[in-house]
Structure formats: C-alpha cells, structure tokens
Amino acid sequence: MSTPDRPFASYHLWSLVAPARGQERWHCQMRRGFIKARQHEPQVKALLGQATAPQRIGILAQKGVYEFHHHRHLLHQSDGVEQVAQLLKLSKSTEQVQQRVLQILQKYHDDPLLLDKNIVQLTPGDEGFPKPILVEQEDYCFRLYAAMDCVFIESDRTLHILDFKTGKSAFDQRQALVYLLAARYLYPGRKAVASFYNLELCKKSDLISINNGELESLKFELANIAHKHQHDLQKYQEKTSNFSKIFPPNPGNHCRFCPFQSICDFSHQPTQSYPMPSLRTNV
Structure with a gap:
C-alpha cells in the first residue's frame, strides 16, 4: 500500500480520535479504523454508503x-x-x-x-470535501478541512459562522473552534464568531470566539491529531493484522448503534477495558 499523503485534520477526525466531554465511555477507536483505514474494503464501503x-x-x-x-x-x-x-x-x-x-x-x-442576513456562503450540505487549508508552522504542517454550513456578516462587520444541527445531540464546541481556525485563513483580518442552531428544536447556542493564544494551542492540538492519525495509518498499512491493536475496540451496549456492528469481531463481546491511545503520541 502507498504511504499516506501529508497529514490532515478536521472536526470529524478530531471526534473520531478523541470523544466529546462526557462521551468517553462510548468512544471506540475501532470505529475510526473502519472509517479512515478500511473505508475502501467492499463491506466497509457498503456500510459507509448507507445513510441512517x-x-x-x-x-x-x-x-x-x-x-x-x-x-x-x-x-x-x-x-x-x-x-x-x-x-x-x-x-x-x-x-x-x-x-x-x-x-x-x-x-x-x-x-x-x-x-435579511448578509449571507457570504450557504451550502446545500452535499457538496463533498472542501478545499484543504495548509496550516504550516516551524515544527509541524497539516491540511485542515472545514466544511461550513453558513457564513454571514453581522451589522458590525463581524463574520458569523453558523452550523446547523438536527436531533437531540449536544453541541460540540470543538467543531466551532475548527471553523474559527479555518476562518483565519479563509477570511484573514476579519473578526469572527461561530455558533450552532438546531433546526428541529429552534435552539441557538452561545456565540463562540477564540483569541490568538487559544488559536495557537488549537493548531498544536490539531497537528498532534493529524500526525497521530497518519502514524496509525502507516502502522496499519505495514501490518494489517494489527488492526485491533492500532485501533482498539471499546465494546459494550453502545455497539448496537454502530454501523460496523455486523462486521466487527468485538461487537458482541461483553464490555471490557481496552487502553485508549494518547493524543500526544510522538511521530
């Protein structure tokens, strides 16, 4: 197999690598393995193509x-x-x-x-991958993907990034932070805020902003995630039989909601503890 391209980061990858606060017990690294390492296998590809x-x-x-x-x-x-x-x-x-x-x-x-909003961008939601943003510092480099639902300009010229939600899931602030980082590259020099709006519940989140110090910490965090994931992919490509060691499972009752339950060797096993890989792996 070929060596992966330059490492990348996105909110989706972040959510697969690290759980949202309060979701730790249901988080499974093997799901990331199916989605990001085995996505071209016929059975996995078929399951990924079935929208819930x-x-x-x-x-x-x-x-x-x-x-x-x-x-x-x-x-x-x-x-x-x-x-x-x-x-x-x-x-x-x-x-x-x-x-x-x-x-x-x-x-x-x-x-x-x-x-009556001054809309800069409004996407239909099925436009595919956005163009990657190159985030480059002295000691790291990665591609950032950030697909924004909507961007509009407030009356005070602030750029407002809005993400639409449905269902009852809690808003994950990490997604807004990724959008705010992307906005620094896509709309340089513009003050920006981000928020969520649940179209089903008609519920708005608080406005989310980020300062320069937080921005640098965020870039470093995403760089670690990008490089850790690339390292995991390389290890898997070198020895595919180590799939469950590289992407350890976390079986339990939550397996019944997993799209890969039918092909996962661990989905029907009783709950047991597996070590979760550190986000700070050096690569």
Whole structure:
C-alpha cells in the first residue's frame, strides 16, 4: 500500500480520535479504523454508503434551508414548504424522515433565521470535501478541512459562522473552534464568531470566539491529531493484522448503534477495558 499523503485534520477526525466531554465511555477507536483505514474494503464501503435516518434528516434539513434562500420567494409563499419538499424529492424518503423534515421546513418557513442576513456562503450540505487549508508552522504542517454550513456578516462587520444541527445531540464546541481556525485563513483580518442552531428544536447556542493564544494551542492540538492519525495509518498499512491493536475496540451496549456492528469481531463481546491511545503520541 502507498504511504499516506501529508497529514490532515478536521472536526470529524478530531471526534473520531478523541470523544466529546462526557462521551468517553462510548468512544471506540475501532470505529475510526473502519472509517479512515478500511473505508475502501467492499463491506466497509457498503456500510459507509448507507445513510441512517438521522443522517438523512440532517442532510435534507440543511438542503431545505439552502433551497429556501436559493429561491427566496418561497419564504413568503403559503405553499413554500410543499415546494421545497418537492425540490428535495422528500416523497422518496421513509415516512419517519418525511415527517421530521417537513416539521423542520415548516418551522424554518415560519421563522427563517437567515432572513435579511448578509449571507457570504450557504451550502446545500452535499457538496463533498472542501478545499484543504495548509496550516504550516516551524515544527509541524497539516491540511485542515472545514466544511461550513453558513457564513454571514453581522451589522458590525463581524463574520458569523453558523452550523446547523438536527436531533437531540449536544453541541460540540470543538467543531466551532475548527471553523474559527479555518476562518483565519479563509477570511484573514476579519473578526469572527461561530455558533450552532438546531433546526428541529429552534435552539441557538452561545456565540463562540477564540483569541490568538487559544488559536495557537488549537493548531498544536490539531497537528498532534493529524500526525497521530497518519502514524496509525502507516502502522496499519505495514501490518494489517494489527488492526485491533492500532485501533482498539471499546465494546459494550453502545455497539448496537454502530454501523460496523455486523462486521466487527468485538461487537458482541461483553464490555471490557481496552487502553485508549494518547493524543500526544510522538511521530
């Protein structure tokens, strides 16, 4: 197998390497192994291609917001929700997905968060990987990927990065921090804040900002994650039979929610403790 390219970091990778606060007991490094090291294997690729109902709802909700603002007149029409639902081909989704997405579209139509905002960027949510940002310091270098849902300019010229959510999961501030780091490169010299908005619950997060000291610490943290992950991939490519040692499992009741349960050798084993690799591995 070929040697991996220059190391990369993203919020998604960060979440796979290290759990969100309070989620430690459910975090499994083997999931990262399936997603990032074995993603081209036919069985794994097939499982990765199957979007769950919550994923479908999130994708369609984001695309719905995009369509409302791409066709702004629909925000003012009584049948705007029905027209956006047709644009989304919502009738092809399951009943559960249809009902929840329709509720989200109706709530947004009734109270459109981005109405009259100076929108710089609004993505449909299915645009694929963004162009990487090269983060380069004297002692490290990595590619940063940050796919932002929405960027708009506040009345005081502050850049506001907004990430849309659905479901009941708590907001993970690390995602906002990655966006704020990306904004320093994409919009140099601009003051920026970030926030989350749950389209289903109509719930806003507090505004999140970052100072220069925190920014440098964040870059160092992401560099460590990028290099650790690259090191793990190299070790796996050298000896694929060490998969469970490089990406140790953490089996338990939470396995029933894992997309790889059907092909994981550890998913049906009783809960037991496995050492979690340090984020500070030197590579």
